[in-house]
Amino acid sequence: MKLILAVIRPESLESVREKLYAKGIDSLTIIDVQGHGKQKGHKELYRGREYQVDFLNKIQIELAVADNMVDTVIEAISTGAKSGSMGAIGDGKIFVTNLEKVVRIRTGELNDSAL
Secondary structure (H helix, E strand, O other): OEEEEEEEOHHHHHHHHHHHHHOOOOOOEEEEEEEOOOOOOEEEEEOOEEEEEOOEEEEEEEEEEOHHHHHHHHHHHHHHHOOOOOOOOOOEEEEEEEOOOOEOOOOOOEHHHHO
16 A cells, blocks of 8 residues: 655646546545745735745645555646646656555554555
């Protein structure tokens, strides 16, 4: 079992969700987060004054999946989150880590059965 964390642009969420649903992945958690990578924020104008926005709004998606679904999930997220055909700085990142144990609270099912 793997835990997949993806940090994407908020405007990519619907596209990513559609791609995941099309692949049969319908369980996910969405969290509003802020941060920056290489783009290091941007400047904006407000009432005629320029100011620096250091942390950008992002969406973090969390999914627990069986080992055989990892590549499918990565492909779906990458395809849905990429800006245009070449992509752009700030499109996001995907992190994959091992899950030691999963428990479904309602039934007590463990691991793959609990997904």
